[in-house]
Amino acid sequence: MMLELYHAEPVANSMKTLLCLKEKDLKFHSHYVDLLRFEQHRPEFLKLNPNGQVPVLVHNGAVITESTVINEYLDIARGFFTGPEPGLANAVLGVAFKGRPATDDLRGSTVFELLHALRRYFPDATVAGFDPLVHGSAIAELGMEPAVSIESAFAGASAVFLHNNHPDLEGLPIARLGQSMARPGIVYDFWGQNRAVTGLPPGIHVAGLGSWPPTLRAAARMVVQSNVA
Numbered sequence: 001m002m003l004e005l006y007h008a009e010p011v012a013n014s015m016k017t018l019l020c021l022k023e024k025d026l027k028f029h030s031h032y033v034d035l036l037r038f039e040q041h042r043p044e045f046l047k048l049n050p051n052g053q054v055p056v057l058v059h060n061g062a063v064i065t066e067s068t069v070i071n072e073y074l075d076i077a078r079g080f081f082t083g084p085e086p087g088l089a090n091a092v093l094g095v096a097f098k099g100r101p102a103t104d105d106l107r108g109s110t111v112f113e114l115l116h117a118l119r120r121y122f123p124d125a126t127v128a129g130f131d132p133l134v135h136g137s138a139i140a141e142l143g144m145e146p147a148v149s150i151e152s153a154f155a156g157a158s159a160v161f162l163h164n165n166h167p168d169l170e171g172l173p174i175a176r177l178g179q180s181m182a183r184p185g186i187v188y189d190f191w192g193q194n195r196a197v198t199g200l201p202p203g204i205h206v207a208g209l210g211s212w213p214p215t216l217r218a219a220a221r222m223v224v225q226s227n228v229a
């Protein structure tokens with residue numbers, strides 16, 4: 001979906017994001033907000049940013065309001081809008097601290113470590129994020145592309161991480177969801193909530209802590225050894 005930027009003159013904080021878009025040669029729809037006419041305080045704009053400030057980036061339902069975060073988003077998620085081949089994509093489902101009892105609280109969530117590792121090992125990969133409770137804007141602030149559903153998070157992903165134990169992530173139709181994944185693909189189930197998966201499409205694997213088959217263990221060891229100095 002098209003990037004949309006709400007901005008004022010190409011100075012100050014608006015300039016910061018405009019420069020980033022220009023540098024990356026990203027096409028975007030420009031919404032000029034006339035600060036001298038106080039358009040930043042109009043109700044329709046305040047719905048986007050209650051702080052009444054520009055710049056604001058809107059993309060795929062995500063509303064991002066801080067210029068630094070916007071630039072990080074453009075940098076990290078650039079694979080989603082630079083070309084027809086987005087390259088390697090990962091997806092993280094269930095990003096909150098825990099899934100039972102269900103919460104949208106991110107504090108203490110191991111998703112920070114997971115994202116850190118993904119960025120280290122796959123610097124060019126995009127990461128889609130979905131959580132039944134965590135708002136898309138919070139997911140975008142973590143540098144993930146907010147997915148609107150479990151289905152869309154699976155689509156095109158090479159690796160899908162079921163990170164917390166929210167009940168919605170239990171008993172997923174992985175054989176069907178896996179059909180939309182890139183090949184080879186892996187669904188890594190941190191909580192083992194999808195143990196008895198049958199009928200997987202060729203090239204799609206399911207693994208979880210303690211369940212890696214020897215061939216995948218060897219492959220994982222090679223990846224780790226080639227990345228850890």
Ligand SMILES: N[C@@H](CCC(=O)N[C@@H](CS)C(=O)NCC(=O)O)C(=O)O
Pocket residue numbers: 008011012013014035040052053054055065066067068
């Ligand atoms: N922390 C914000 C600051 C944004 C900011 O200060 N924007 C100014 C324009 S450069 C603004 O919208 N001012 C209008 C107002 O405060 O009424 C960011 O970096 O995005």
